[in-house]
Amino acid sequence: MHQNEDETFVILTGTCKFWLEGEEFTAGVGESVFIPRGKEHTFKVTNDGPCRHLLILTPGGFESFFADMAAGQFRIPEDMPAIEESATRHNMAFTGPRWTDHMSQKHIVYHIPVCPFSQRLEILLALRDLTDAVEFRVVDITKPRDPDLLAKTRGTTALPVLETSDGCILKESLVILRYLDEVLPGASCVGAIRSNTPLSRC
Numbered sequence: 001m002h003q004n005e006d007e008t009f010v011i012l013t014g015t016c017k018f019w020l021e022g023e024e025f026t027a028g029v030g031e032s033v034f035i036p037r038g039k040e041h042t043f044k045v046t047n048d049g050p051c052r053h054l055l056i057l058t059p060g061g062f063e064s065f066f067a068d069m070a071a072g073q074f075r076i077p078e079d080m081p082a083i084e085e086s087a088t089r090h091n092m093a094f095t096g097p098r099w100t101d102h103m104s105q106k107h108i109v110y111h112i113p114v115c116p117f118s119q120r121l122e123i124l125l126a127l128r129d130l131t132d133a134v135e136f137r138v139v140d141i142t143k144p145r146d147p148d149l150l151a152k153t154r155g156t157t158a159l160p161v162l163e164t165s166d167g168c169i170l171k172e173s174l175v176i177l178r179y180l181d182e183v184l185p186g187a188s189c190v191g192a193i194r195s196n197t198p199l200s201r202c
């Protein structure tokens with residue numbers, strides 16, 4: 001949180017997810033986000049590509065914080081002491097938990113329940129006895145797609161889509177299937193299915 005500056009993000013490429021005083025939202029290309037001074041906030045680049053954004057801070061002066069970060073090539077969490085030292089000089093305080101703690105710890109699958117491509121993910125989870133490990137969010141295909149979801153998928157409408165717990169987007173049910181099978185706790189199923197190994201070994 002910075003006490004003295006209002007901050008405006010203008011997204012030039014990619015997508016960013018924002019957390020502002022408990023509210024989460026996503027902004028894509030051409031959108032802008034206003035963060036008033038003195039408000040707790042954080043943001044995170046989503047998708048697999050970079051996000052370039054124009055940042056306008058008023059009044060001026062805070063830009064030397066970013067110069068410090070670039071000069072030191074600092075990273076969170078490794079370089080927190082150096083980052084906090086510069087932040088303090090710029091009247092900025094790190095007030096809350098890290099971004100991942102704000103977010104759902106579950107992966108999210110956006111899906112259409114009757115879609116066989118989505119159902120293969122449900123079958124995997126059932127076989128792995130991990131039905132609750134992933135949050136399924138139904139997309140109502142009788143309505144125009146949610147712009148937030150379209151920004152995340154960069155315009156792709158086909159479902160299912162997986163949003164990982166750290167905000168990455170995966171498309172294509174077989175890619176998602178293999179990813180979930182790898183990252184979820186317990187023994188993999190996909191290899192067993194592909195090699196005709198009895199499923200009881202899953």
Ligand SMILES: N[C@@H](CCC(=O)N[C@@H](CS)C(=O)NCC(=O)O)C(=O)O
Pocket residue numbers: 112114115116117157158159160171172173174
């Ligand atoms: N190859 C894709 C196919 C997905 C697909 O065709 N999903 C259909 C529903 S079963 C869909 O979302 N259609 C609407 C659209 O493409 O906009 C996959 O395996 O995920």
